[in-house]
Amino acid sequence: MGADVADDGFDFTPGAQIPLIGSAGQTAATHALASAAYRDSPAEDILKADNEWHKSEVKKGKFSLFEPNLGEAFSRAVQTRMLGDERGALIQSFGIEPQVVVEHALAASRIRKERDAKLTAITAICGLLFLPGVLLWMAVFQLRRTLAGAQNKNAGLLGALVLIGIGGLALIFLIRLPFTGFLGYYLRGMIIAPVIGWFLAKRICEATAKDLRDRWDGLLSGGGVGAKIPEAVPGNPGETAAEQLRQGLSKLSAEQQSNVVFYAGPKGILGMGTRWGSWQLAEELTPKEPGKEINQFRSWDVIRAIHDRLKLLQRGPLHSGGFPTPSVRHWIVAPVGENAGAVSRPEGQDVDAFQIRAHEIQRICNEQQFGSGNRHYLGVQFTLWDGQLVLTMMITVTVLHETLRVEVTGHALGPVHSLFTSKPEAKTKTVSKTIRFWETRSIALPLVETREVVRLMVRAPLTWYPPLLEFLGGKLVLPEPFGLRHAWAEKPWRHRFMADDAMRAATPVLRVAHAAAMRVLEENGVDTERFGNRSTAVSGAVQDAAPKKADIYDA
Template sequence: MTKLDMTPGAQIPRTDVGPQTAVTQLLSSAAYRDSDFRDLGEKLGAKIKEGKFALFRPSLGEAYSRALIDRTLAAKRNPLVPSFGTDTRMVVEHCLAAEDLRGARDRKLTLVTLVSGLLFLPGALIWLLAFQSRAWLKKRNPAREGFYGTVALLVAGGLALLFVLRPPMSGLLAQYFRLMMVAPVVGWFVAKRIVLRSTEDLRSRWGALVEGSAIAATVPKAVPRDDLDKKASTLRAQLERLTAEQDTNIQHYAGSRGILGAGMRWGVWEMVEDLRPAEGQVDFRTFHPWDLTRRIADRLGGLGRSEISDGGMRHVAIQQWVVVDIPEGADEIGRPGGPEMDGYRMRDFGIQSIANRQTLGTDTRHRLATQLVLHNGQLVTTTVIGVTVLSNTLRVSVAGYALGPLNGLFGAKPKPKEISVAKTGKFWEEKTVVLPLVDNDEVVRQAVRAPFMKLPTLLTWLGGKIALPEPFSLRAAWADRTWTSRFKSDDVIYSATPVVNAVLAATVDFLEEHDVNVARFTNRTGILKSEMQGVRPFKADVYDAG
């Protein structure tokens, strides 16, 4: 996969994108799609907001790109939930690149529309009324759209023929009446060639990204031409802000939704015992929870190594998180401020303070997280470790979270437009007819939208838009259930086992070094390992309580 080089000059392909490349490409491919934007609501759960005129409706790629750019690059916006296993900036750059391609197309279409439409407005309005009627009938009564739509076009065609043969005026006005019905048709022919070339280009990028090819997202608007180019500098700063925000170590727990961005909690293992001095010792050496957490983190760092060839767990990310509890139905998240914060990340001393502080009765906790991105980014499995001490009782908990694959819509490849019709003479049999890639309705739709390309708010009011689910995480918003795939389900369970074993071993070793009686902890370790033999996922955050 390639990444935009933000400096002038050639773009250099990235070679360190890691295992998340496939999902990033699938999410990026949606920016170039030409299917119905209502698919985002019907198949992906986004909220569809209809416009005033069906003729101005956006395509899926147009609605997706506009919604994503507005949500991620706006000057004033709510914080974003991290998208684990995804390069969010790269997806947004593809949305910007797709809008640039459509902008170049729309500038040509605007010129055609002004010459053939605005100068001959009465005739253009008659033709637009016919196509608007087709779009309206298709929405209200799809079964009869073909019949009534044809009637509407025939009426418009009849008026055109009448004005050409028998104009109601004489002289120069007569010539104008003849041209006002013919000029929009000529403009439509020119516009169709422009739309066809654009559609073929966008579809080639869509298909290449789905198939895994490295397609660069070229965003020249983000490269300042000089020191006074404030617009490009602002866009560049917004993209850098997006990258920094995705690297935050502040996470949010939303009830049964689990850790936002990481998926639902599917399993919990806990070791809880009293801290007692070892035999022959008057007391044990005191320690802080942060000391034990660091020892566990060091042990987890060895998961990538194994005495068995290829037995290591590669690409394990180990992170110190601060997890904030929020209501399950919250539609936004917040970010803490203060001297503990360095941009979107909490500084180490702030994390250490939370880890050592008594957090009983608070909504902010420290957690140690290990994360694996598997199946080319289609599976994100996260294991979260918490260390707490109440009185002289130590609790070490390990919880598993899973984020499943993307919705299948993102993996769909561009296909020819086809329709099944009855065979001539054999009405009981059907044949498949390949339709033109760009039909008349699509040409008119793009031509009437083109003049409003610099007014996205007005265009949204005219044609409609999608509202992204909140709190918004690009990766988690459209993830399917993990447990519908056998191998992905197994990998979630298998990856948790070595993490639990490492946590238990590190805890016992640490306590033994601090003169703690580890007999009870060792027994508990054996019990937990026995439970891991037949571990099964369950709804860990759904409680059966009245």
């Protein structure tokens, strides 16, 4: 449904590029998350980035020799979850461009597939022709990996001794081979060919690892590393796979622009962060002049006035910098359970490309203020710190009997976890100097160790069928309901300036909302004296410098 609308106007001419949707300059958080696709650390490292509300899971496979690293697991999980044919609804990723992250996951997978194609050719020549030898060496490395991975350090030493011992026996076997003729040559090749294949594979793996690390470092250094995925741009209508990938990316961009968000109890609004503050202005609607009735108005009239005033927030009486231009939007908030494992977006004639139509937004604002159903909020959002901090102030207006209530709530989404902002470190080892043995020096180590070459070689022939590879080696399971930004966000309150920005934004937004609401009340013959007194009291309360857990009630 959404993909069809999003596809309109796509340029199929040569050189067509994938459309990017997002705000300029918001690249730090985007690139930090995208860098995960190029990383070579253990997959379990991503568990360190989980917050208290959203937990990832690294499922183990049958053999540790086939297990993926972080970049492989992340790229596969993100592609499957965000572009899969049967994927569920996604949570919007405010402050980043999720399509860019997915593109880098695709680009990283493409680089690995090119490497794996070369490794597969080497495996076919040096492996299949000498399969008994390959199986023998694989068994040795699996045994060593199992022993080295044990908690007992002696077991790791035992694994190294086993490898050295079997290598010595192989050397003796080559010299004192009791066979001659073709069988003798084949048996010798069975021992030597896998070693030659390993040497060639090591050079290929080393070059690819350097390329991936350069891209990882480039993203975090602000070098503007682009994601090359030519397979996402169909050259002709017959390229089904490319067309499906293009539609998947278009659907992702359309869903990112949806005006429906989900409230999950103590977790707050998914994608916007928890609610840290709530301020309410509620007073009775009484006529300004005794004996006269007030003019009829609706909640939408008040909201529209607040909307117009919020658009001018960046203007002020002094030339002091102040607010950047905010994003002011009407939101429909749908309630879901605190422990909901999935969400579903509204469908029907009132929905167009994942967005609720304007007339339905107005109806919800005026009519759905009590009881079950979705609610309307007017949101003003600031994306700061190069995308690392997202501040959202949500405003709702309700009229029940003779009481009008203007409620303003503050939501803050902090920076992505520091795991994603760490740059690649050179692999080094500290050793003693040859002559001055009491002094030490650092020596550079290869990017790819022997056991890593073996792991990549045994995985290479299976990368063309990921489900089997996941069964053998394991996979990353993303937290649900999933959204790239909120899944690995830290709290902003540990950063002094981010916390200050969150609390400073609340007061101007609150006063603008109150001023606009009271102007509408005055124009419709409402006595605003009590509203004014109450507004003054609330304006004093909003200056409290302590954020609260407003979604957790002590009851």
